[in-house]
Amino acid sequence: MSFLPIYRTLNADAAVKAILGTDLRVYEDLAPLDTPTPYAVWQTVGGNAENNLDCPAHVDHVMYQIIVYDTQQKRAYEAREAIRKALEPQSYVLNPSIKGLF
Numbered sequence: 001m002s003f004l005p006i007y008r009t010l011n012a013d014a015a016v017k018a019i020l021g022t023d024l025r026v027y028e029d030l031a032p033l034d035t036p037t038p039y040a041v042w043q044t045v046g047g048n049a050e051n052n053l054d055c056p057a058h059v060d061h062v063m064y065q066i067i068v069y070d071t072q073q074k075r076a077y078e079a080r081e082a083i084r085k086a087l088e089p090q091s092y093v094l095n096p097s098i099k100g101l102f
Contacts, residue, residue, distance in 0.1 A: 004062060006042050006087065013086035019079040031069070038070035038079050 010016045011024045020026060025039035044064050049057035066083055070076035084093055 004042075004044070004064060005090075006064070006066075009090060010040075010083060010086055013082065015082040016079070016086050019075065019082055038068060038072075038075055040066055040068045040079065040083060042066040 007024070007026050007028070010020075010026050016026075017024055020038055020040060025031070025035060027035075027039065027041050029041065029043050031039050031041050042064055044062055047060055047062035050059040050061065051057050066080075066087075068076045068079045068083070070079065087093070
């Protein structure tokens, strides 16, 4: 399975860091106990290798999800939107932003 540069990509984005902190609170699979909100957790939920007959796969198609945890719904949506904008140039987004909630 390919390494996903999710943390690195989000850590390079000023809009994401403005919401999730300069000491970016984005974690793979599980956040530490008592992590202050807002924070995001991402995990791989599926995928498949693009196999070849004559050599190992050069490309993995990976499906992942990101969940934002917060006590403020509006800020959680803002974080989700910032994350989507940061990752969309490198990913195919299946769940676009929800417009008109706030």
